[in-house]
Amino acid sequence: QKHRHMYEQGRGIFVYDGIMRRSVTRYKYYGCREYGDFYARAMYRYAQKELREWKPDLIVPVPVHRSKERQRGFNQAAYLAEKLGHYTGISTDVNIVQKVLKTKSQKKLNALQRRKNLEKAFCVTGDVRGKNILVIDDVYTTGSTIDAMAGCLKRKGAGNVYFLTVCIGRR
Template identity: 45%
Template sequence: MEARRSRFLDVLYPRRCPACGDIVRPKGELICPECRERFSYVAEPTCLRCGKEILEPEMEYCYDCTAHTRSFDGGVALLNYDQRAKESIQGFKYGGRPEYADFYSAELMRRYGKRLRRWRIQAIFPVPVHRSRERTRGYNQAEVLAERIGELLDIPVWKGVLVRKKKTMAQKELNAEARQRNLEQAMEIEGDLRGLKRILLVDDIYTTGSTAEACTKVLKREGVERVYLACVCIGKN
């Protein structure tokens, strides 16, 4: 019965390619084989803090992480945030394509699975969105991605614990210090984190690092010792 239902859903809602947006061919794949190379994968060497590509092999940290204090302890990112990646994420985030998370999570594991396991993560936290935005989109894309990664790593996903209680003001109207304060005031913990020392924070896009920093500070105030990041897309220096 379950197999029949799955085939029926495949006919009604065939999987779409995260690169081209068309129905994936051949059936059963997560991406059209010829589309895989359309993405710009993050290449080594990468920043030891955020996972961004760095320009010189002798550098340990990117310019952004050198210039700004970071509270998180390490990160990995799958794709450089170019036009192709932007279109893919927009489909995932706003276009009703949660199945893209299957490809993103599988690729993150293929490239960084060993590193993620070395971090000895105890729990996975999705970066929260305000409830009004989640209602509009139908889901929190970071939560969908976190669930897939949790399944592959066999690590629990803590949903609804790190929450965004306030809708943030328009960030573009604020300077860097005000943006950071704005985000930190929006984040709260609802629950008991005792015993959690090492967590993975999951999001779809890393740009300035302000959101990851705000989440990390809130988590560390509650006793978490190590916060690591995993994201699909990251900006360049």
């Protein structure tokens, strides 16, 4: 790893290949929530070991800007977080972190541009002091989104920050 990350550890359940890219696209942009149901069950099933090790106090999804949520009809990470919280019994707060800046889509940016794009994009609105946080998102590629979330949470006093995503890019 060339870049030191702000989070402690994390895991993606599936490799972000062509099949999963199409699947996640259907989930995110075409409202196929049944995909989210499947993804959350897979996260629960295949991340048991990590969940036991990490002992998160709170599950927090990566927020999307209000305009993007209106456009899509839902926040895909919040949907996953709520489902995972239901399966695990871990408290979930889908509003404790807000996306306060409307940023460019990360898809076509390189790693440095992604980090710059997300500077000051997130704001913690509740008390996270001393809590171990599990951040939920759909896809992990460079880690810049999770880093921005972890940095924001830690500046507000969070303990350890971990992540769980549906997919993770190949190195």
